[in-house]
Amino acid sequence: MEPEEAIFTRRSVRSYLPEKLDDGTMEKIEGWIRDAKRLTSDPFEYDYLGPEEIKTLMKWRAPHYLAVYSKDDMMSGVNVGFVFQQVDLMMQSNGLGSCWLGMAKPAAPKSHGRLKWGVSMSFGKPDGYPEVDKGADRKPLSEISDVADPRLEPARLAPSAVNSQTWHFKKNGDGFDLYYKPKVLKIPGITYWNYNDLGICLAHLYVSHPDTFAFERDGRDEKRYVGTVRIRRSERTYLK
Ligand SMILES: Cc1cc2nc3c(=O)[nH]c(=O)nc-3n(C[C@H](O)[C@H](O)[C@H](O)COP(=O)(O)O)c2cc1C
Incomplete structure (x- = not known):
């Protein structure tokens, strides 16, 4: 695979x-x-x-x-x-x-x-494998982005600490601005793990669009802005 x-x-x-x-x-x-x-x-x-x-x-x-x-x-x-x-x-x-x-x-x-x-x-080596539910326990695209763009499906499926999915995308031209949208969870250490989560969802966008993925952070003064990601549909992706 x-x-x-x-x-x-x-x-x-x-x-x-x-x-x-x-x-x-x-x-x-x-x-x-x-x-x-x-x-x-x-x-x-x-x-x-x-x-x-x-x-x-x-x-x-x-x-x-x-x-x-x-x-x-x-x-x-x-x-x-x-x-x-x-x-x-x-x-x-x-x-x-x-x-x-x-x-x-x-x-x-x-x-x-x-x-x-x-x-x-x-x-x-796994001892058995958990049943795959194809992301049924994830938020719908419309909840993680202002535009339900199917290019974001790999990000939607990303794993996160306590499945908190604290990411939000806003369309910006041909790309998306990624924001950290924290949930109030009383778990010591969760903020760092949420930062990991944001990188994990970006990794899913990179691995699904390796040839077109681009990430940059502009100098905007917004605390919860992570960066802007650009991905184009590539021939061999999940959307075929
Ligand atoms: C940064 C991070 C920390 C996690 N910490 C734990 C943990 O301490 N214990 C645990 O059982 N699972 C942990 N998980 C796994 C998540 O609970 C799991 O990824 C999420 O519920 C989604 O399920 P899935 O990975 O099977 O798709 C963690 C996941 C991430 C991304």
């Missing part, structure tokens, strides 16, 4: 076989992270951890975790979401399971200079 198809089929996997992935697969994953497009130049670093190195209240464990470190400003969180959602789609299109995890910290965070742990991702 191609990564753009995984946009429509992927689900968070919370049930894994305990066995570790082989070295070749781990090297492939490292390559997917290295080759993923960056949205900004904001720095991030990551560690691979085993289940014994993770602190979480969740009852299930995966054989592997990525722990990602960055600064905590909006664009740093957006960049982390953008990069690691490309990795999530690569994993899921190659038969691996994965799940973004805010609620799974490294038990002993490693030193990464000024960068702090922000989010984790579990991965491994």
Whole structure:
């Protein structure tokens, strides 16, 4: 399966076989992270951890975790979401399971200079696969945008922390301005994970329109403005 198809089929996997992935697969994953497009130049670093190195209240464990470190400003969180959602789609299109995890910290965070742990991702061989509902639990296009443009369908299907979908698009010429539309949720850390979510939905637009995707931030003084994204229909997309 191609990564753009995984946009429509992927689900968070919370049930894994305990066995570790082989070295070749781990090297492939490292390559997917290295080759993923960056949205900004904001720095991030990551560690691979085993289940014994993770602190979480969740009852299930995966054989592997990525722990990602960055600064905590909006664009740093957006960049982390953008990069690691490309990795999530690569994993899921190659038969691996994965799940973004805010609620799974490294038990002993490693030193990464000024960068702090922000989010984790579990991965491994799935033990069964959650039923695909093709996004029925997502907001309709008309709720995430002022214009229900079908080019935004991959963004609509993006995963987000507690499925909060705190993104909103406004048509701007041939592109869309993306805004952060926070929900009031009393979850410590949720703002950073919402920043990840914004990058995750941009990653779905990039992976579905790799040849035409363009992102820029103009200098407008609006706190919740993330940036302007331009995508054109490309021949091989979901709209055929
Ligand atoms: C930034 C982020 C943090 C998340 N944190 C958790 C978590 O701590 N625990 C969990 O079970 N799922 C977590 N999720 C998974 C979401 O609950 C899930 O993506 C969402 O409900 C949509 O479901 P789907 O991924 O199966 O499409 C997180 C997702 C994102 C994007």
